Amino acid sequence: MFKLPRNNLNVEYKGQRIEDVATKIGSLFGEEGKRIGEKIDRATKKVTIKIED
Numbered sequence: 001m002f003k004l005p006r007n008n009l010n011v012e013y014k015g016q017r018i019e020d021v022a023t024k025i026g027s028l029f030g031e032e033g034k035r036i037g038e039k040i041d042r043a044t045k046k047v048t049i050k051i052e053d
Contacts, residue, residue: 009044013051 011018018024022044026037 009041010048011051012048014053017048 009020009022011021020037020041022040023034023037026033026035026040
């Protein structure tokens with residue numbers, strides 16, 4: 001189920017919202033990974049993945 005939020009690629013799980021997911025995951029791989037994650041977040045603006053049990 002997709003929901004249109006105000007920010008970039010986000011994940012909502014059990015009511016907890018995590019914003020700019022691609023940037024955060026990319027930062028695990030250093031500065032280049034963070035830059036790639038930021039590009040993904042810009043390209044996926046207003047997309048939220050809502051995970052329900």
